[in-house]
Amino acid sequence: MTNLKPQEYSFLTQKKVEINGIEYTLQRIPFKFYMELNDRCTGKNGILQQALFGEEILKHVVVSPKVTLDSFGYDYDTPLKLVQEAENFLRTKPQQKPNTEESKG
Secondary structure, eight states: OOOOOGGGSOOOOEEEEEETTEEEEEEOOOHHHHHHHHHHTBOTTSOBOHHHHHHHHHHHTEEESOOOGGGGTTOOHHHHHHHHHHHHHHTSOOOOOOOHHHHHO
């Protein structure tokens, strides 16, 4: 498996989501990186290790504000919704960037 670094990729799009009154900015990561992230977070038994996966999603997809699972203390609702929103965002088709030459004219 390749040791990928997310900062080596140009991210295609971002999305803002509001969860329980806080606005988060999500960024898209490359598909290969997402698949390798899933592989790293899957145990030998084939079951996704949710804590590890959640930390990785928060680290690489949630860009603002920067949070970890520890940031939420006893709040289960917000991190569960945030990780789900991030996964939904990654699994949807990216929006095309407008052609800057055409939008100028």
